[in-house]
Amino acid sequence: GDKVKQSPSALSLQEGTNSALRCNFSIAATTVQWFLQNPRGSLMNLFYLVPGTKENGRLKSAFDSKESYSTLHIRDAQLEDSGTYFCAAEGAMLSGSFNKLTFGAGTRLAVCP
Amino acid sequence: EAAVTQSPRNKVTVTGGNVTLSCRQTNSHNYMYWYRQDTGHGLRLIHYSYGAGNLQIGDVPDGYKATRTTQEDFFLLLELASPSQTSLYFCASSDPWGPQDTQYFGPGTRLLVL
Numbered sequence: 001g002d003k004v005k006q007s008p009s010a011l012s013l014q015e016g017t018n019s020a021l022r023c024n025f026s027i028a029a030t031t032v033q034w035f036l037q038n039p040r041g042s043l044m045n046l047f048y049l050v051p052g053t054k055e056n057g058r059l060k061s062a063f064d065s066k067e068s069y070s071t072l073h074i075r076d077a078q079l080e081d082s083g084t085y086f087c088a089a090e091g092a093m094l095s096g097s098f099n100k101l102t103f104g105a106g107t108r109l110a111v112c113p
Numbered sequence: 114e115a116a117v118t119q120s121p122r123n124k125v126t127v128t129g130g131n132v133t134l135s136c137r138q139t140n141s142h143n144y145m146y147w148y149r150q151d152t153g154h155g156l157r158l159i160h161y162s163y164g165a166g167n168l169q170i171g172d173v174p175d176g177y178k179a180t181r182t183t184q185e186d187f188f189l190l191l192e193l194a195s196p197s198q199t200s201l202y203f204c205a206s207s208d209p210w211g212p213q214d215t216q217y218f219g220p221g222t223r224l225l226v227l
Binding site: 086104 | 154
């Protein structure tokens with residue numbers, strides 16, 4: 001929803017190129033999770049972040065709680081990276097309760113040969 | 114082996130029908146969640162639970178009931194289904210007392226209400 005705003009909403013990448021997805025939070029977030037939903041609909045957790053950065057293979061994610069945003073960088077995009085990427089934030093102020101996640105609307109990524 | 118399973122995977126019902134969606138997790142997690150996914154909204158939380166017998170209201174609870182019978186099993190109940198409840202439903206589990214509170218999702222249930 002509006003409390004977690006993802007950009008861009010859709011993206012097309014050439015295989016082998018790099019890109020970044022962004023998530024802005026309108027209210028303070030304490031942790032952030034990034035998920036990939038593949039074309040078959042399955043949701044896979046990519047990162048769980050407290051403020052800071054994490055890297056896993058060609059993916060790198062950062063969460064800046066002071067500036068209220070998170071990024072997901074994709075390096076050397078491959079065809080299997082295609083899908084919809086969701087960020088989700090946890091924070092007492094966002095959801096009003098412990099451990100609830102608020103999701104963004106997603107970024108639909110298509111990687112082309 | 115999948116740690117969060119959902120059944121059925123697909124369901125068609127008529128307006129006013131009674132539907133039960135099932136979720137089972139073998140992660141030994143205390144927390145379980147039901148979400149719905151609709152185009153343009155991402156995932157929205159319907160109900161969640163801290164443990165067997167516990168139920169918490171999510172962000173979009175209207176028209177839904179839920180019941181957590183055991184640590185493993187969480188059910189979502191639509192007693193009078195409406196077309197607005199046509200959606201993709203996901204169940205998830207997590208362990209907030211673990212090293213990181215990652216949510217693990219089931220494969221989803223597609224529900225069509227005619």
